[in-house]
Amino acid sequence: MDKKHISFGKIFGLYLPLIAILLFLLFPFYWTFITSIKPEAELYGSVVTYWPKNTTFEAYRKLFFEFNFLKAMGNSLVVTVSTTVLSLVVSVLAAYAFSRYRFKGRKFFMVMFLTNNMFPTVLLLIPLYAIMRKLNILYTPGALVLAYTTFTIPFSVWLMNGYMNDLPSSLEEAALVDGANRATAFIKIILPMLTPCIVATGVYIFMNAWNEYTFAVMFTNEANRTIPVALKSLIGQLGVQWDLLTAGGIITIIPVCILFFFAQKRLVEGLTAGAVKG
Amino acid sequence: MQEKKASIWPYLLIAPALIIVIAVVFIPVLQAILMSFQSYDLRRPNNIAFIGFENYIGLFNDKLFWKSLFRTFIWVGFGVGLQFIFGFVLALILNQSFRGRGIVRAVSLIPWVTPGVLIGLMWRWIYDGNYGVLNDILMRLHIINDNIPFLSKASTAFPSVILTIIWQGIPFFAIMILAGLQGISQDMYEAADIDGASKMQKLFRITIPSLKNTLFITVLLRIIWVANSVDVIFNMTEGGPSYSTQTLSVYIFNKGMAMDLGYASAMSLILTIILSAVAIPYLINKFRTEEE
Numbered sequence: 001m002d003k004k005h006i007s008f009g010k011i012f013g014l015y016l017p018l019i020a021i022l023l024f025l026l027f028p029f030y031w032t033f034i035t036s037i038k039p040e041a042e043l044y045g046s047v048v049t050y051w052p053k054n055t056t057f058e059a060y061r062k063l064f065f066e067f068n069f070l071k072a073m074g075n076s077l078v079v080t081v082s083t084t085v086l087s088l089v090v091s092v093l094a095a096y097a098f099s100r101y102r103f104k105g106r107k108f109f110m111v112m113f114l115t116n117n118m119f120p121t122v123l124l125l126i127p128l129y130a131i132m133r134k135l136n137i138l139y140t141p142g143a144l145v146l147a148y149t150t151f152t153i154p155f156s157v158w159l160m161n162g163y164m165n166d167l168p169s170s171l172e173e174a175a176l177v178d179g180a181n182r183a184t185a186f187i188k189i190i191l192p193m194l195t196p197c198i199v200a201t202g203v204y205i206f207m208n209a210w211n212e213y214t215f216a217v218m219f220t221n222e223a224n225r226t227i228p229v230a231l232k233s234l235i236g237q238l239g240v241q242w243d244l245l246t247a248g249g250i251i252t253i254i255p256v257c258i259l260f261f262f263a264q265k266r267l268v269e270g271l272t273a274g275a276v277k278g
Numbered sequence: 279m280q281e282k283k284a285s286i287w288p289y290l291l292i293a294p295a296l297i298i299v300i301a302v303v304f305i306p307v308l309q310a311i312l313m314s315f316q317s318y319d320l321r322r323p324n325n326i327a328f329i330g331f332e333n334y335i336g337l338f339n340d341k342l343f344w345k346s347l348f349r350t351f352i353w354v355g356f357g358v359g360l361q362f363i364f365g366f367v368l369a370l371i372l373n374q375s376f377r378g379r380g381i382v383r384a385v386s387l388i389p390w391v392t393p394g395v396l397i398g399l400m401w402r403w404i405y406d407g408n409y410g411v412l413n414d415i416l417m418r419l420h421i422i423n424d425n426i427p428f429l430s431k432a433s434t435a436f437p438s439v440i441l442t443i444i445w446q447g448i449p450f451f452a453i454m455i456l457a458g459l460q461g462i463s464q465d466m467y468e469a470a471d472i473d474g475a476s477k478m479q480k481l482f483r484i485t486i487p488s489l490k491n492t493l494f495i496t497v498l499l500r501i502i503w504v505a506n507s508v509d510v511i512f513n514m515t516e517g518g519p520s521y522s523t524q525t526l527s528v529y530i531f532n533k534g535m536a537m538d539l540g541y542a543s544a545m546s547l548i549l550t551i552i553l554s555a556v557a558i559p560y561l562i563n564k565f566r567t568e569e570e
Contacts, residue, residue: 150306249396
C-alpha cells in the first residue's frame, strides 16, 4: 500500500463527499454559535458576516440575568434526572427478569413493552393531558416524568435486555451455588457487570427527556417549563431574539454532547445490536 | 442454564415497569378511544358528552384532514427516502479507513442528539428571509437575485422543512448501516475480487443484500418516528403558512393545543391505525428474532 500518494479515487470516493456531508451536518451548529456571539448591530446588519467582526457574550449574560434561563435549566434537570432514575430502576429489574427467567407469559409481556414504542406521541399526549388535568397534577414536574416514562421504560427494557443477553450467566450461577440468594447475586455480581450498559441506557434516557418538547409544552406552565419550552418562548413577545435563542441553544446541547461522547460507543453498540443480529 | 421452574420472582421483577406502563400507556390509549366518541372540547367543558361517530364523520369531511394525511405521506416519503440515501453514502464513507475516523463518526452523530426544538429554531434562522445565511450563500453564488422568505412562502416552506428533517435523520441511518457493514464478512468481497467483480456489482450483489435486515428495521423505525414528529415542524412554521407544512401529527397537536381533545383523539387513532401497517411488520420481525 502506497501511503504517501493520495489517489484520485480516495479524493472523490472519500474526502470530497466526506467534507460535503460534514459541512452540511455541522454548519448549522457553527452558525448557531456565531450568531450567539455577534452584537445585535451585526446580527441584523445589511451584510451577513461569517465570522463576527466584534464578539460579545452579552446574549449569554442576558439569558441568565434577565431571562432567568437558570430556572428552566433547573426544571429540566429535575425532570430529566427523575425520569432517568425511575426508568433505569424499573427497566433493569424487568430486563433482568426477561433475560434470566423463562416464565409463563414472558413473550406476551415482552411484546407488550415493544408495542409501546409504536404508539404515536400525539395519541398518548391528548388523553394524558385530560387524565392529568383531572388528577390535578398538570403543571407539576411529576406529570412530565410520568409522560416521559411512556417512551423511556419500553425502550430501556429492550436495550437492557439486549445487553444482558450478551452477558454470560455463569458468574451468577457460581454465586448461587455458593449459597448467595438471587437478590445478593444481583446486587453484588450482576449490577457491577452491567454498569457500563446502565450508564449507556441512562445517557439515552437523559438525552430524550432533556430534549423533549411535545409533552413539555402542554404539561408545563411558566413556573416549571423546561429548556425546550423556554427556548421557544424567546420567540413571540418582541419578535425573535436570535442572539438569546442561539445562546440558549448552545447551552442546551453542551451537556447532551458531553454525555453522548462519553457513552457513545456502547450506546451505538446497543442500538445497532438489535437490528444487525436479526 | 435458565431457571425452568415456575416462580413468582420474574413477575415481581417486571411488576413495577408493567404497572407504570399500564398506567401511562394502556389506560390513556383506552381513554383516547373513549374520547374519540365524545365532544371533548375543554373550551366548552359543559358540553362534554358521547356523540357516537360524529368526530369520525367530521374528519371524513374535513378537507384539512385529508390534506394533512397526504402531506404526511410526502413528508415521510421524501424525508425518510433521502435520509436513507445520504445516510447510506455517509456509512460507506465511514466504513473506509482514514485518520480521525472515530472522531468524525462521533461528531457526525450530533444532529441526532440535538433537541427537535433547537433543530427547528436553528433552521428557521438559517432560512430567515431578511438575515438568513442560506439566502446570503445563494446570493453570493448567484443562484438567486432576491432574498427568498423560505418559510413564509407556501411553495418553499414544505421543501424547506423536509430538508431539515433529512438533516436530522442522516446520522441515525448512517450509524445503523455502518454497524451492518462492519458485520459483513470480508471473505465475500475477496471472493468477488477474484471473480473480477466491479465496485457497483459488489455494492448491489453483496453489500445491499447482506444489509437487508438492518435496512428493513431502520427504515420501519424511522418511518414511525418521522411520521410522528411534531417538534421540528411546529418550531419552524407551526404548520403554516396557510397549512402548507401541516402534517397529520402537527394537525393533531394543533387541535390538542386548541383543547379540542375529542377530535384530536379521533385523528390520532386513525394515524395509529395507518402506522400499524408499518409497526406490525416491525413487531413480527422482532418477535421472530427473539425466538431464535
